[in-house]
Amino acid sequence: MKSIIVLSGKGGVGKSSIAASLAIAFSEDKRIVCADCDVDASNLSILFSLPTERYEEWTPLSTNQIASIDRDKCIRCGKCIATCYFKALRSEDNIPKLNEFGCEGCGACELICPAKAITLKDIDNAYIGYSRTGYGFKIASAQLLPGNSGSGKVVSEVRKKAKEIEPDAELMIIDAAAGIGCPVIASVTGNDYALLVTEPTPSGYEDMLRALDIVDHFRIKKGIIINKYDLNKDYSAKIELFAQEKKIPIIHKIPFDRAFVDAMTNMVPIIDHDKDFRKMFMDMKKKIEAEVIDSEK
Amino acid sequence: MTRAIQITRSIQMTRIIAITGGKGGTGKSTVATSLAFELSKEKRVLLVDADVDCPNDHLLLSIKREHLKTVRQRIPKFNPDRCTKCGACGKVCKTNAIMSIKGKNPIFMPDQCNGCGACKIICPSGAIEWDSKEIGRIYSGKKDNLDFLSGELKTNQPISEFIVNSLNEEIEKRKDGYDYIIIDTAAGTHCPVIAALENADYAFAVTEPTPLGAHDLEIILQLLARMNKKGGIILNRSDIGDKKIIESMAKKHSAGIIFEIPFSKEIIIQYSKGEPVNIPRISSIIK
Ligand code: SF4
Ligand code: SF4
Ligand code: SF4
Numbered sequence: 001m002k003s004i005i006v007l008s009g010k011g012g013v014g015k016s017s018i019a020a021s022l023a024i025a026f027s028e029d030k031r032i033v034c035a036d037c038d039v040d041a042s043n044l045s046i047l048f049s050l051p052t053e054r055y056e057e058w059t060p061l062s063t064n065q066i067a068s069i070d071r072d073k074c075i076r077c078g079k080c081i082a083t084c085y086f087k088a089l090r091s092e093d094n095i096p097k098l099n100e101f102g103c104e105g106c107g108a109c110e111l112i113c114p115a116k117a118i119t120l121k122d123i124d125n126a127y128i129g130y131s132r133t134g135y136g137f138k139i140a141s142a143q144l145l146p147g148n149s150g151s152g153k154v155v156s157e158v159r160k161k162a163k164e165i166e167p168d169a170e171l172m173i174i175d176a177a178a179g180i181g182c183p184v185i186a187s188v189t190g191n192d193y194a195l196l197v198t199e200p201t202p203s204g205y206e207d208m209l210r211a212l213d214i215v216d217h218f219r220i221k222k223g224i225i226i227n228k229y230d231l232n233k234d235y236s237a238k239i240e241l242f243a244q245e246k247k248i249p250i251i252h253k254i255p256f257d258r259a260f261v262d263a264m265t266n267m268v269p270i271i272d273h274d275k276d277f278r279k280m281f282m283d284m285k286k287k288i289e290a291e292v293i294d295s296e297k
Numbered sequence: 298m299t300r301a302i303q304i305t306r307s308i309q310m311t312r313i314i315a316i317t318g319g320k321g322g323t324g325k326s327t328v329a330t331s332l333a334f335e336l337s338k339e340k341r342v343l344l345v346d347a348d349v350d351c352p353n354d355h356l357l358l359s360i361k362r363e364h365l366k367t368v369r370q371r372i373p374k375f376n377p378d379r380c381t382k383c384g385a386c387g388k389v390c391k392t393n394a395i396m397s398i399k400g401k402n403p404i405f406m407p408d409q410c411n412g413c414g415a416c417k418i419i420c421p422s423g424a425i426e427w428d429s430k431e432i433g434r435i436y437s438g439k440k441d442n443l444d445f446l447s448g449e450l451k452t453n454q455p456i457s458e459f460i461v462n463s464l465n466e467e468i469e470k471r472k473d474g475y476d477y478i479i480i481d482t483a484a485g486t487h488c489p490v491i492a493a494l495e496n497a498d499y500a501f502a503v504t505e506p507t508p509l510g511a512h513d514l515e516i517i518l519q520l521l522a523r524m525n526k527k528g529g530i531i532l533n534r535s536d537i538g539d540k541k542i543i544e545s546m547a548k549k550h551s552a553g554i555i556f557e558i559p560f561s562k563e564i565i566i567q568y569s570k571g572e573p574v575n576i577p578r579i580s581s582i583i584k
């Protein structure tokens with residue numbers, strides 16, 4: 001199974017909408033599966049008009065542990081408080097009290113406690129599940145519960161789930177999380193191709209460079225899509241020049257179009273909006289296919 | 298004279314306001330920069346870009362940043378002379394930063410390490426000492442009257458909240474010098490966002506009237522409720538979709554829509570040029 005990751009550094013440049021429409025384009029002649037790795041705000045499936053409430057499976061997931069303190073065993077030595085590098089423990093009446101938001105589940109306090117008063121216990125930190133979209137292919141996604149950590153591991157679980165529900169798929173399309181932190185690193189590693197979506201703004205450009213750092217760290221082949229390229233043509237030119245120097249292909253330049261906004265609002269994937277959009281995505285699909293699949297033959 | 302000033306300062310507390318909003322791209326940074334720039338025309342304002350994964354506020358305002366300090370995190374250093382190759386450190390490391398099998402020297406991958414110290418505690422032979430690695434930087438800058446701080450995580454580093462904590466320390470040091478401190482948080486609801494929200498007196502969630510916006514808003518409202526934060530909703534591109542879905546979400550979580558920003562190509566163009574975006578009356582949200 002080949003896999004393509006769509007990422008952008010920051011959200012808001014149209015990454016998920018583009019990922020959704022490309023998935024539809026690919027699904028027309030391939031067996032595909034989608035993985036929504038934006039587990040902080042999982043909404044790729046909403047773009048297919050499929051809220052998670054209607055998923056075939058949507059169950060709690062635990063990839064995290066937090067410290068649990070047995071007050072009866074605690075001898076109030078304070079060692080755990082001094083040990084916690086994440087400042088998740090503080091003293092309350094000489095007994096350690098845990099701030100759940102801060103606990104990374106590292107286990108250092110458990111190791112240091114002389115009274116064996118601390119154990120790590122599993123906590124549900126996300127929901128995970130899958131369903132079949134109206135377009136015939138399946139999608140796996142997860143949602144981190146607000147205020148929980150461990151998104152990197154949840155991302156890995158989503159990718160595993162996507163493989164499980166469609167083991168014979170030829171292609172997996174992954175929508176990455178925003179940012180460059182742990183969840184993005186977990187989404188990017190091990191893919192065959194990275195599609196960087198950017199826009200011609202100073203921040204769009206800088207974000208793309210940051211995302212590119214991660215992609216290059218894992219030595220993944222890549223291409224660029226410039227969204228709303230005509231909003232600032234000077235900047236678009238700058239991105240194109242950069243791409244040329246680095247020998248990164250520009251897969252497409254998408255013009256700014258109010259229809260994009262409307263499609264988002266009405267929850268219609270842009271590819272279904274009209275004939276021109278459809279043609280555009282079919283073109284993109286062909287180019288990406290040539291990059292990812294045919295180049296190996 | 299000096300006394301009088303001191304008295305006014307102690308009465309007028311600095312207000313810390315966080316601008317947040319589930320997913321990126323809803324206009325969070327546009328609102329934060331616009332609000333901070335507007336307010337700075339009359340008040341002493343500090344804008345803090347705590348979106349340390351992808352800090353962009355300096356680009357939006359065309360601020361040239363200067364390096365203020367480097368943020369470092371501790372990491373273990375292995376002394377091969379002392380190591381008995383017992384393999385214990387690799388077993389306790391939850392981030393898989395150490396690969397160790399009995400009989401072999403441990404292999405350490407510094408990028409993955411969060412500095413928790415479990416390996417050092419478990420090591421029976423005192424073979425682990427502390428070293429450190431750079432994980433990011435804090436920058437400062439200025440735009441006219443507006444003071445600015447920005448944190449930036451180095452790529453491939455796991456714990457972005459350490460950078461946010463370092464920003465929080467800077468805020469703590471400086472806060473008496475300002476009437477308002479505006480914090481632009483990261484996207485999402487995970488660790489660095491929580492760290493950025495911790496000290497805020499008010500938190501405003503920026504969203505847009507689409508099903509996606511409503512979905513993300515719900516998650517951030519749940520977090521704000523869990524953290525007991527006062528605040529409200531700022532509805533961006535308020536005229537593009539169906540406002541009702543946001544209204545009913547607001548009602549469900551007893552939050553209010555306190556400001557609306559209509560869709561405007563002007564804003565997008567100003568944004569793309571790196572000019573302060575002018576949102577009429579934006580400073581009214583805190584008055
Ligand atoms: S498990 Fe780690 S982060 Fe959590 S309280 Fe213990 S030492 Fe702190
Ligand atoms: S280290 Fe153990 S005994 Fe000491 S304060 Fe912590 S929980 Fe109590
Ligand atoms: S400090 Fe913690 S994360 Fe780093 S290597 Fe040791 S056990 Fe692993």
Ligand code: SF4
Pocket residue numbers: 375379380381382383384385386387397403419420421422423424425
């Ligand atoms: S725990 Fe200490 S002695 Fe054992 S392998 Fe690790 S460094 Fe070596």
